Amino acid sequence: xxxxxxxxxxxxxxxxxxxxxxxxxxxxxxxxxxxxxxxxxxxxxxxxxxxxxxxxxxxxxxxxxxxxxxxxxxxxxxxxxxxxxxxxxxxxxxxxxxxxxxxxxxxxxxxxxxxxxxxxxxxxxxxxxxxxxxxxxxxxxxxxxxxxxxxxxxxxxxxxxxxxxxxxxxxxxxxxxxxxxxxxxxxxxxxxxxxxxxxxxxxxxxxxxxxxxxxxxxxxxxxxxxxxxxxxxxxxxxxxxxxxxxxxxxxxx
Amino acid sequence: xxxxxxxxxxxxxxxxxxxxxxxxxxxxxxxxxxxxxxxxxxxxxxxxxxxxxxxxxxxxxxxxxxxxxxxxxxxxxxxxxxxxxxxxxxxxxxxxxxxxxxxxxxxxxxxxxxxxxxxxxxxxxxxxxxxxxxxxxxxxxxxxxxxxxxxxxxxxxxxxxxxxxxxxxxxxxxxxxxxxxxxxxxxxxxxxxxxxxxxxxxxxxxxxxxxxxxxxxxxxxxxxxxxxxxxxxxxxxxxxxxxxxxxxxxxxxxxxxxxxxxxxxxxxxxxxxxxxxxxxxxxxxxxxxxxxxxxxxx
Numbered sequence: 001x002x003x004x005x006x007x008x009x010x011x012x013x014x015x016x017x018x019x020x021x022x023x024x025x026x027x028x029x030x031x032x033x034x035x036x037x038x039x040x041x042x043x044x045x046x047x048x049x050x051x052x053x054x055x056x057x058x059x060x061x062x063x064x065x066x067x068x069x070x071x072x073x074x075x076x077x078x079x080x081x082x083x084x085x086x087x088x089x090x091x092x093x094x095x096x097x098x099x100x101x102x103x104x105x106x107x108x109x110x111x112x113x114x115x116x117x118x119x120x121x122x123x124x125x126x127x128x129x130x131x132x133x134x135x136x137x138x139x140x141x142x143x144x145x146x147x148x149x150x151x152x153x154x155x156x157x158x159x160x161x162x163x164x165x166x167x168x169x170x171x172x173x174x175x176x177x178x179x180x181x182x183x184x185x186x187x188x189x190x191x192x193x194x195x196x197x198x199x200x201x202x203x204x205x206x207x208x209x210x211x212x213x214x215x216x217x218x219x220x221x222x223x224x225x226x227x228x229x230x231x232x233x234x235x236x237x238x239x240x241x242x243x244x245x246x247x248x249x250x251x252x253x
Numbered sequence: 254x255x256x257x258x259x260x261x262x263x264x265x266x267x268x269x270x271x272x273x274x275x276x277x278x279x280x281x282x283x284x285x286x287x288x289x290x291x292x293x294x295x296x297x298x299x300x301x302x303x304x305x306x307x308x309x310x311x312x313x314x315x316x317x318x319x320x321x322x323x324x325x326x327x328x329x330x331x332x333x334x335x336x337x338x339x340x341x342x343x344x345x346x347x348x349x350x351x352x353x354x355x356x357x358x359x360x361x362x363x364x365x366x367x368x369x370x371x372x373x374x375x376x377x378x379x380x381x382x383x384x385x386x387x388x389x390x391x392x393x394x395x396x397x398x399x400x401x402x403x404x405x406x407x408x409x410x411x412x413x414x415x416x417x418x419x420x421x422x423x424x425x426x427x428x429x430x431x432x433x434x435x436x437x438x439x440x441x442x443x444x445x446x447x448x449x450x451x452x453x454x455x456x457x458x459x460x461x462x463x464x465x466x467x468x469x470x471x472x473x474x475x476x477x478x479x480x481x482x483x484x485x486x487x488x489x490x491x492x493x494x495x496x497x498x499x500x501x502x503x504x505x506x507x508x509x510x511x512x513x514x515x516x517x518x519x520x521x522x523x524x525x526x527x528x529x530x531x532x533x534x535x536x537x538x539x540x541x542x543x544x545x546x547x548x549x550x551x
Contacts, residue, residue: 050416076418088416090409092521101406102417104399111427114398115391121398128399168418 003028003204004049004080004172009058011044011228018044020228021058026172026221031198031205033215035239036225037248042208043085045225046174050082051075063171077105082174083161085208091150095141095160098149100132102167132167138200139163139193155186159193166201173197175207179214187211191218216240224248260378262487267381268442270482273466274388274475275435280464281472282396283428284408286343289350290436291459293323295452296353297437298444299363302372305445312375316384316441323437324430331429335422350460357452368451369444376446384442388435392475395431404428405473469510471517476524481517 002025011019019041026032034042047053049060051072060068067075090098107124114121136145139159144152149160158178165173175194179187191214198205209215215222216236224231224245232242239245272290279285301319304310310318334345358366395401403424406414414421444450462485470481488506492499514520522528 052412052415071420072412072415073418073420076416081418082416084413088410088413090406090413092409093405097402101399101402104403105418107399109399111395111398111400114400115394117394125398164417 002026003063004206005059005061006045006049007059007061009045009048009060010056011041011048011053012056017228019048022225022228022230024223024230024233026204026206028204029198029202030220031194031207031218033219033222034206034208034225035210035212035215035222036231039227040225041228042225043176044228046082046176046208049075049174050080076168076170079168079171080174081165081168081170081172083158083165083176083178085176085180087157087161089149089157089161089164092148094146094148095152096132096136096145098160098164099135099167100128102164103128103132103135105168106131135163135167138197139166154181155190158182158190162193162197166197169201170203172204172206175205175209177208177210179209179211182211184213187214190214194218262490263483264376264378264381264446266483266486267378267385268376268439268446269463269466269486270385270479271381271388271439271442272436272463273470273478273482274385274392275432275439276463276467277470277472277475277478278392278396278404278435279428279432280467281474281478282401282408283404283425285425285428286340286464287346287429287432288343288457288460288464289346289348289353290432290463291455291457292346292350292353293327293433293436294440294443294459295357295455296326296440297323298440298450298455299357299369300437301441302363302369302444302450305373305375306371312380312445316438319441320434320437323440324434327429327433328426331426335425335429347457347460350455351457354452354455354457357455363450366452368449368453370449372444372448372450374445374448376442381442384438388438389475389479396475400424400427408473465507468517469507471519471521473521474517474519474523477517477519477522480519484518 004026006022006024009019009022010017022045034045036042044053048055051070055068059066062078062080065078067078090101093101107128109121109124136142139162141156141160141163144156149157152160162175162178179190182190194205195218197203207215207219219236221234222236222239223233224239224242226248231248232239232245234242272294276287276290279287297319300322301315304315304318305312330349334342337345357363363369403414403419406417406419407421407424411421443454466481466485467478469485470479471477488503489499492502495502510518
C-alpha cells in the first residue's frame with residue numbers, strides 16, 4: 001500500500017495512447033522518480049494525477065481515497081500539488097504575493113469577514129502573512145520577496161514555484177523537471193533543497209527529470225516509461241542495469 | 254455654469270462609477286471581459302423603479318432589490334457561461350446584454366421601446382457619493398483578502414490557481430455576481446436620476462463605454478477606475494463647446510492614452526494616503542537634487 005497508487009491508468013487522445021495501462025505505487029515518505037525519453041507520457045501522468053486531464057480508464061488512489069477525475073482544486077485540497085515543466089507563476093505578482101496567495105488554503109474566513117474586517121479576518125490574515133514570510137525564509141528568497149516574480153532569475157523562479165506549492169502543506173509533491181535549464185552547480189543545490197524540504201515538511205515526492213545524476217542521486221524508487229507504457233521499475237541500480245531501459249535510451253547494437 | 258450643472262455631471266459620473274467599480278473587479282482583478290453590463294444596469298433600473306413606483310418602497314431598499322435582481326440573473330448567466338474559455342465568455346455577455354435590451358423593447362409592461370416615464374427623482378449628488386464610498390470600501394476590503402488574492406491569481410494563471418487549490422469557477426462566479434449587483438444598483442440610481450427609463454439607454458454602446466472606462470483607468474486599480482469614470486464622463490461635457498467635434502476628441506483622448514499608456518492611467522497602482530506620501534517624497538527629493546546640480550553649475 002503506497003500513498004499514491006495508479007491502477008491500469010490509461011489516457012488516449014483520439015487514436016493516440018499517451019499513457020497505456022500503467023500501474024505504479026509511490027511509498028509514503030519516499031522520493032520516487034519518473035523517467036523516460038521525450039514524449040513517453042511522463043507529464044501526462046502528472047496531469048492525470050492532478051486532474052488537469054480526465055482519465056480514459058483506470059484508477060488513481062491517494063491516501064486510501066479514489067481521486068480519479070476529480071476537479072484539480074479538490075485534488076489540491078486532498079494534499080497533492082505540483083510544479084510545472086514550463087514554470088507557471090503568478091508572473092505579475094511579487095514573490096511574497098505568490099506565496100501568500102497559495103497560503104489561502106490555511107484560512108477559512110468568509111467574504112463577509114473580509115468586507116467587514118471582522119476579528120476572524122484579522123487573526124487568520126496575520127497567521128497567513130507569518131506563514132508566507134516563514135516559507136520565503138526557508139526557501140532562501142527573503143532578500144527578493146518584493147521582486148516581481150517574472151523578473152527573478154530562472155533558477156529562483158523554480159525555487160519560488162516549489163515554495164508556492166509548499167504553502168499548501170501538501171502530502172505529495174510532484175516536481176516536473178525541476179532542474180531543467182540549470183547548470184551542474186544549481187542542480188547540486190536543488191538536490192540538497194529537495195532532500196531538505198522532504199525532511200522538514202514530511203513529504204512524499206515524485207520527480208520527473210532528465211538529469212540522471214539528480215534522479216540516481218536522490219530517488220529510492222524509479223519508474224521508466226517508454227511510449228506511454230511502463231518499461232521497468234526498481235531501485236536506481238536495478239534500472240541502470242535493466243536491458244530494456246538501455247535499449248530505449250541508447251538503442252540496440 | 255451653475256453649481257447645479259457641475260453637481261449634475263458629478264452625479265452622472267458617480268452613477269457610471271458604480272458600474273465601473275463592479276466591472277473593475279470582474280475585468281481588472283479577475284480577468285474576465287464583459288460587454289453586457291448595461292444589461293445588468295437595465296435589470297437593476299427596472300427592478301428598482303418597480304419597487305418605488307408600484308410597491309412604494311423607499312429608495313435605498315429599492316436599490317438593494319435592483320442590485321439583488323441583477324445579481325440573481327448574473328448567477329444564472331454565470332452558471333451557463335463561466336465554464337467557457339477566454340473570449341467566448343465575453344461574446345456570451347455581449348449576447349446577454351443585447352437580449353435584455355430587446356426583451357425590454359418588446360415587452361409592453363414597462364412601456365416597451367417608448368420608455369417608462371414618471372419615475373420619482375430620488376437620486377442626488379449626496380446619495381450617489383455615499384453609495385460610491387461604501388462600494389469602494391467593500392471592494393477594497395474584498396480585494397485585500399484571501400478572496401481578492403484568489404481572484405487575482407485566477408486572472409494571472411488559471412491552471413496554477415487550480416493547482417494551489419483555488420476553485421476557479423467559484424471565484425469567477427463571485428466576481429461576476431458582485432459586479433452585476435453593483436451594475437444593478439447603478440441602473441436604479443440612473444432611473445431615479447433621469448426620472449425615465451428606456452431600453453435604448455442600455456445598448457451595447459453603453460456596455461462598451463463602461464469597459465473602455467475600466468481599461469482607460471487601468472486594469473487592476475480601484476483608483477484608476479474612479480479617475481477613469483470622472484474623466485470620461487465629464488470629458489464630453491467639458492468639450493461641449495466644440496459641439497459635433499467633441500466625440501472625435503473623446504475618441505482621440507482614449508486612443509492617445511492607449512498608445513502612450515497601454516496599461517491605463519493608473520496601470521495596477523493605487524492612490525492611497527501612503528502611496529501619495531511616497532510620491533510626494535520622491536518629487537521633493539528629485540527637486541532638491543535639481544537645485545543642488547543647478548547650484549553646482551554656477
